[in-house]
Amino acid sequence: MPAPSLLSDLNDRSREVFRRVVESYLDTGEPVGSRTLTRGMAVSAATIRNVMQDLEYLGLLESPHVSAGRFPTQLGLRLFVDGLMEVDPVGPEDRARIAEIIGPDDRDTGALLDRVSMALSSLTRGASVVLMPKQEAPLRHIEFVSLAPDRALVILVFADGRVENRIFTPPPGQTPSSLREAGNFLSAQAEGRTLSDLRGAVAAHISEGRRELDSLAADLVAAGLAAWDPQAADPRLIVRGRANLLAHQAADLDRIRSLFDDLERKRDIARFLELAEHGDGVRIFIGSENELFSLSGSSLVVSPYMNADRKIVGAVGVIGPTRLNYGRIVPIVDYTAQLVGRVLSDRKG
Known part of the structure; x- marks a missing residue:
């Protein structure tokens, strides 16, 4: 019924x-x-x-x-x-603690969301989970550096100042000059494009056989793009408060271990975001209602957060025993998700 x-x-x-x-x-x-x-x-x-x-x-x-x-x-x-259940608004003390823990906006999304996770764990005395958005900032410059015959380094400089270094295996026969050629070609194509955009543009160049790329450079570009394929990169899941969860359910350690095994499986991270994407605002999963953590017998309170384009890019949540204080935790998770969305939107503006 x-x-x-x-x-x-x-x-x-x-x-x-x-x-x-x-x-x-x-x-x-x-x-x-x-x-x-x-x-x-x-x-x-x-x-x-x-x-x-x-x-x-x-x-x-x-x-x-x-x-x-x-x-x-x-x-x-x-x-x-x-x-x-009666849900009260987030009180001024909780708002102040969230603001204090999150601290100033240093424009480092990873550091911000790490502090968000810390705030949720501290306030709810549960285990917090925060899913970071994929980084899709426009590129400014790309450079390839030969490290060994079978290893190369690609340096990605993004428009927001972020720099990423990634090592990959280049196709056989690459030389320092072909590395430079491919880097120059990509840098000319990359300005103002994200990695996803650049992948499509370069694939079109390769398929059309443009003379700017000889066969070796084309192979290098294809291999390099595959190495940094944004679709293959897992978003980062931040988990805080394991000790809190153990304190709540110390008598059932096997279930807790099962829960954290679930959390640490990379293939399950995307499913965590899917839980939050369907429906508005906070979602509550009790016990086996959530297939992702069903074996642990835990409850999950989760809410998505959005960027300036009103697109869901991540989620924040709290995991704990089924006897969570839902009336207090639900508004805290909702408020925190809205706060993260505002911060990310203000950055874009």
Whole structure:
């Protein structure tokens, strides 16, 4: 039965008992008994037990054993998050801490997002994850340097001042002069183009057999472009707060190890961004709802951030046990994603 239908089927007493069970569980991590719930409710423990049994029958609560209290199932947590959770705006203290940790804008995107990850981990006491955008700044200059018969260095100078050095294996027969020739040709073509743009332009030149490139230089250009293919480069995933996650779930170390194994698999990084791209704003994945981290039994709160062109270029999120303080973490993740988007947009302007 879908969660909205379940919620509408509950009467006021059942909703109140359910809400109290979930909130107590999220706060303590312990099963909740009927006697605990009688405090502040004008009903007997027997009545509450009957309500809890009905909620367990609906699949919203479960119990570790017959005599113990109850805690929410994955379906119950989803029902609570979607229909009963109260989300407050980010408070001034949290805003101030985020601003303090992120610090000044030094125009280094990597350093900025590393501090964003640190801020999220510190504020939520969970493990934070931040996916950096791919760097597609226009190029200014390209140069090839021979290091050995089977090794060459390509130096990429970007319009924003960033310099990258990448080593690759050139085709057989390359000489220092052919390296210089290819570098000069590429530099003439590169001005104002990104790597993706340049790849297409050079491929067109090679296919048309332009005389500017002899056969060796053409092979070098093709090999060099393949070496820095932007489509093959994985974006960087920043993870902070492993110790926080271990503190929350110290009794289940195997699941934590599984989670971080998942995080560190390069092929899964792009899927992390896909989680955030579908739908608006913050998305919440509880337990097995998220196939990427399903084996770890963890929850993920994730939100995308955009550049000045309103294109999703990355994502920020928090991973923790299913008993996360969703009401506090959701607005923090949302606020942080919007802040990162504003900073990146201001830089472009």
